[in-house]
């Protein structure tokens with residue numbers, strides 16, 4: 001493999017924006033890839049994957065390179081030098097890589113790879129919390145799985161087509177896919193492809209949605225004709241799925257505190273052929289009060305640390321801190337308390353997160369059930385999606401029924 005100067009420079013620029021300017025990795029990669037139209041898919045793949053890989057293993061590479069944040073450009077070249085050496089790629093004879101101690105890099109890697117917090121690259125506090133919450137063995141396995149590249153999974157939109165037809169049409173476009181046992185609406189892409197450019201996406205035949213995430217909407221057990229509230233709808237990944245399960249019948253209310261997310265949701269709903277969805281921006285308690293004890297089903301896809309989706313957002317590891325965890329769990333507690341009021345007697349709530357930390361998951365639910373506001377509920381079922389065991393994102397979901 002020969003390294004091209006402009007591609008390596010693009011990675012350096014991306015890392016600078018992510019590490020030094022606190023920008024989101026996915027946005028940065030998107031931005032950097034727009035720079036040069038002449039880059040082919042291999043070049044783009046190199047920039048994206050190298051950037052993600054270095055973000056994933058920042059702590060390990062930084063330790064080997066002996067550099068500290070904020071990184072200078074020379075530091076970033078040292079980090080890339082480590083990546084190149086560990087990959088077994090010959091170091092280019094560029095000024096920036098002069099004096100890279102290849103042999104010492106390998107020796108240091110062998111030493112550090114024995115220590116989980118370096119090998120899997122996590123901050124000390126998070127490593128301690130992980131061991132405390134999940135036990136050494138499970139935490140080690142989950143971390144290793146969370147450092148893998150995420151698969152691309154599609155969810156068929158049953159309002160427009162079915163799995164057979166979608167798979168056939170994709171195959172005609174030379175996009176081979178595989179079905180996933182246990183995930184009824186899912187197709188796994190066999191190779192990474194930009195599926196957003198296909199006419200099938202533009203027609204609303206599918207959405208890109210991780211397999212674990214596809215289990216959340218069915219877990220709520222919705223039926224056509226019901227009043228369903230998606231209380232933390234965001235840009236609507238789960239809302240679109242709920243609408244399909246409701247066969248476009250009944251009323252689906254999508255709530256969020258950010259208007260820009262709901263606007264995006266409306267665009268997606270149009271493309272998906274969803275007609276039973278209305279959105280409401282939450283600015284005060286009015287919307288929630290009006291729905292008091294009226295909803296058949298409420299989905300709380302709560303804001304969380306994202307500790308189950310590090311494959312997609314590896315930079316979250318470096319942005320998380322104990323104070324943020326405290327803040328987000330307090331918000332989850334409040335949301336569960338306030339939004340559970342919307343469900344009617346006999347109705348059901350699903351509380352879900354894309355985290356693997358018990359503190360955001362089962363502990364949150366247990367705490368709620370012990371409170372006055374939770375005493376009218378029973379826990380029907382819980383599900384943990386494990387990146388290590390299932391191979392997809394980490395998710396938690398609990399279904400509660402109001403007595």
Ligand SMILES: C[S@@+](CC[C@H](N)C(=O)[O-])C[C@H]1O[C@@H](n2cnc3c(N)ncnc32)[C@H](O)[C@@H]1O
Nearest residue numbers: 231232233234235236237238256257301302303
């Ligand atoms: C995990 S994300 C939701 C993802 C979305 N359900 C999907 O499937 O694409 C959590 C959402 O909760 C929203 N949120 C945060 N605090 C909220 C609150 N107090 N009430 C409602 N939504 C809130 C965030 O804006 C974010 O969109």
